[in-house]
Amino acid sequence: MRLSVLAAFAFAEHVAATALTTAIAANERLCFYADVDKAGEKLGFYFAVQSGGSFDIDFEVRDPNEKVLLDGQRERQGDYVLTANTPGEYAFCFENDMSTLTEKLVDFDIMVESEPRREPPARTAQISEQTTALEESIFRLNGMLLNIKRTQKYFHTRENRGFDIVKSTMNQLFWYASLEVMGIVGMAVLQVYVLQTFFTKTGRRYKV
Template sequence: MTPSVFALFCTLAALLPCLVHGHMIEVAASKKECFFEDLHINDQMTVTYQVGGGGHLDIDFWLADPDNHALGKHIKQSTGSVSITAKKDGRHEYCFSNQMSAVADKLVSFNVHGVIYVGEDDTIAPVEREIRDLANGLKSVKDEQEYIVVRERRHRNTAESTNSRVKWWSILQAILVFSVVAWQVYYLKSFFEVKRVI
């Protein structure tokens, strides 16, 4: 590897740190789970989430700046995405709340990704611009893949639940049919019995 290529990779690593995290949490009934990200002015952050199980598959979500002003809020949503560009330095908070449910725990899958702001100037090489575009494309593909995984898990759980209910309903119907047949045989048999009078 030549020194100029190595210097280019080091520069790209310093100028374009894209952070991507995928998480799966369980939010207990009547509880909330909060997370924090330290951002600087013009840093970008996107939180994408989907409820994969529990209750009506809905959850409350909000994202707030360091002064606790809501930058994004979703009430009783099963899936959502909030993107922000930080207007001030500090700790930004995002929370998943299951306080509306007294019984059901919720399983939530979410991704957090962001881009640290680097000022655009005319000295950026075309290769670096292409790498930035590729990084953004990969980020979108990763988000879509994780969304598809959660949907597949949800559909599989629904199919397994339906299969189980159909099985038990069939067993119950078979028991009922045999019970009715036994009762009918006993009842009809009583018509043909000869009653003797002494």
């Protein structure tokens, strides 16, 4: 399946990104694509399995020349940043081959940044010449927001996984209780049948 995932931000930021949640059926391979306009752009890739099986998935990242840049098997989540050295279309693929019945629900982000990330300048005596106090505040706020976003993703993943485990446990308890009830009813019917056959045995009649 081929899906294009580009969502443009403000031109001043030169960033394209997407955040999606997708269901991947058993034995299914699903790929998403992002375009890189020039060499040197930054690619960010984050994913986390929210539900299904053991919360694991196979993944792969390929460049426009079909070269594998990242891959992993039975991974629960990942957070990667890499530099795109070749302009073109990059593929981000998930594969659920290890599961024959279970569907997996995956949250993921793909980010393309047109400029190298700007790092805050070192705190030296010349800091006032390099940046303003407002820019320093923006850098700090940006870092804090990124940390908050990562923390929210972490708790969101934990919540979904916990809910999936509880749901699975409830289903198991339901079927276990149902089998237990059917077993008790079957034993009661069997006992009644045995008692009836024991007291209603017929023998030969003899005339005196």
